[in-house]
Amino acid sequence: MDLIGAYSDDGAPSPSRSGDGTAALAVVSAAPEVRCGTCHARHFPLSSCISNGIYASSQVDASGYALVESKLVSQEDTKFFQGANTRMIRYNLPADQMHAPVQGPTHPSGRKADGGLSNHRTGHVEDSHLSSYAFDEQYNSFHSDGVAMDPSRPVAISLGPGVGAPPTQPQQKRQRTQQSKVAPAPVDLTQPFTLRTRQPWAEKAAFPEQELTEEHRAYLEKEEKAEKDAGSGKGETSIFHGKALEDYQGRSWLEAPRDLRDDSATSFLPKKHLHTWSGHTKGVNAIRFFPSTGHLLLSAGLDGKVKMWDVHNQRKCLRTYLGHTKGVRDAWFSNDGRKFVTTGYDKVIRLWDSETGAVLGKYGEGKMAYTVRFHPDDDKQNMLMAGMADKKILQMDTDTGDVVQSYDYHLGAVNTVTFIDEGRRFVSTSDDKTIRVWEFGIPVQIKYIADPAMHAISAVSVTPNKKWWCGQSMDNKIVTYSATDRVKPNTKKTFAGHNVAGYACEVSFSPDSRYVTSGDGEGKLFMWDWKTKKIARTIKAHEGVCIGSAWHPLETSRVATCGWDGLIKYWD
Incomplete structure (x- = not known):
């Protein structure tokens, strides 16, 4: 109830009527401290200058915004604004921009589709075709490397600065070449089911050469002699x-x-x-x-x-x-x-x-x-x-x-x-x-x-x-x-x-x-x-x-x- 009392009926934050603002401080006590843009002091968000009756939020960095057609928009969204002479776009526009009015305010009695279609409580959801191979590739890439592709932009999104993009094909080829040059680990021949690096075909060098028995030597000598006799014509009789x-x-x-x-x-x-x-x-x-x-x-x-x-x-x-x-x-x-x-x-x-x-x-x-x-x-x-x-x-x-x-x-x-x-x-x-x-x-x-x-x-x-x-x-x-x-x-x-x-x-x-x-x-x-x-x-x-x-x-x-x-x- 203290949390509800900290807000007015219209949703705007206001000081608590039952106390000196301790309920509001309790709500935001779990948030990290930031520097206030008004008093330049470090305190919790939404709690700065409560004694003075001023509610400040965290400082907003507007350096990543650009002015386009008298509108302040993010630089990431500037690609959605096209010139008047543009006849072709090479990306998919969001639904709200596709159905937005060309210019001027929205008519109060106009269609709801003018402001963008809404088929979900969070906005508009579109169905798109995605092959199982592409989905599995993005799923495995995200869970293994922390990298996935942004569906709205042709760029990769990383979970953090320590996570890199997936290796390209030339990089993968170089990695395979380097791995092939590395000498394989010695194999314990006493273990018949030892796993090798290249299953199911093992390295030939893993098995030492065995000495031939007398029976094998006699057989090889007989075969060599037979080949020589076949070439020289010996043994050709009836x-x-x-x-x-x-x-x-x-x-x-x-x-x-x-x-x-x-x-x-x-x-x-x-x-x-x-x-x-x-x-x-x-x-x-x-x-x-x-x-x-x-x-x-x-x-x-x-x-x-x-x-x-x-x-x-x-x-x-x-x-x-x-x-x-x-x-x-x-x-x-x-x-x-x-x-x-x-x-x-x-x-x-x-x-x-x-x-x-x-x-x-x-x-x-x-x-x-x-x-x-x-x-x-x-x-x-x-x-x-x-x-x-x-x-x-x-x-x-x-x-x-x-x-x-x-x-x-x-x-x-x-x-x-x-x-x-x-x-x-x-x-x-x-x-x-x-x-x-x-x-x-x-x-x-x-x-x-x-x-x-x-x-x-x-x-x-x-x-x-x-x-x-x-x-x-x-x-x-x-x-x-x-x-x-x-x-x-x-x-x-x-x-x-x-x-x-x-x-x-x-x-x-x-x-x-x-x-x-x-x-x-x-x-x-x-x-x-x-x-x-x-x-x-x-x-x-x-x-x-x-x-x-x-x-x-x-x-x-x-x-x-x-x-x-x-x-x-x-x-x-």
Whole structure:
């Protein structure tokens, strides 16, 4: 009640009627002392010269004000006063100034909006759009550094003189550079979960080098010796496992039997398992039937061995080709079958003589090739195409060993090289999820196919009628493209249902183009009907990945499969 009595009814301060002003002094006793502008003495605000009946307030510093259009305004607000010729402003005016009268006093019966809109008891509140990123930035900056931006002015407001503005980008870059130069603190290796300054990747220097064991040294010496032997040609040999190199009539073991006949022009789905070839100690990556006759089967294994198997008679291994120091990635026959080419993970492409097992040439040493193909023309069997891991396609002459042409438009490792249009053009697929069409001998792409919905194609095969080619897409689908004049997708011929994501499972066709065949990552063999696109049959072929499949060229209802379990199986 003493506080209420210290003020008059109209809100102006007046001396207390009940006493000598002690109530007023009690009210302001908690305020700090200031120098009075009237008596020049230090006392509390609103209590100066009470004995004389004078109420003084704290001294006001008017040096920060400016006279604008006969008005005393703060220098911070002078930017809101514009000249008469101004047609554009570059900041947001407050609501009271936007709706204030142009000049003169406010009409007593005028609208309330003339003096400024008021939608809150404290004044006018405006809604403004602010992104969550900007709000979080200001919130974190204010609570961490004490600095925030004034919404009415493009300047930063600090809590005090000891708090600085946030560092700029160049300053932050210099700070990071200085921190990177500072040597990291030593790490206690006895603590397995010690936090390091750069999680989750620790400094390499934090772990001391360990001494190699005898087993490790022996392994490294073996690898170095194998690399030297691969470069010098040591270890390139072959082993013949048959009874004789020639029969009683002097014909080579490579010749096809005379009793081979084409069974039928119609292919039927295989139902039963006929035979299993076992001889590779690791997985089998590719299988190829001998051209035209199919009496022999070539297999490329991850154990670095290439084997030739008998298909027609006793179904035994006839010859083993040794030379690759690491796994063999791909193999391909020439048109007559007298030669074949292999590429391995030892980064060497080797050309072999099928009959003698001799190495006729080595190409692309030091560079990894994922696929190799001969030119399909009989007069260009010396031209070899290789899809490299360094994003290039190399055209090599096996007679001279030189690189004749290089195609380098791809942005990723080249997975496949497939000839179409009777060898005049070829199609390449890559890990960059694109398909490129080239003219043979011209290092400029003539067509480029790319789409955001496309996936990388890891294996490609052409239909026996040469009208289409199918690719193994990494989204568990087999896509179809035309192999004629215009290379365009056929969206109506898409085969799905298998799981091949991450595996380059080969696609094959029956000799009459009725069925499409592919393995999958679970060891199954899928067979689709070309017309209906439905799964016609599924066979559990291998334990693990079924990476390859091939139809016999003459026995049109038999299929060979290979897998990473090291086995080759024959189905009828």
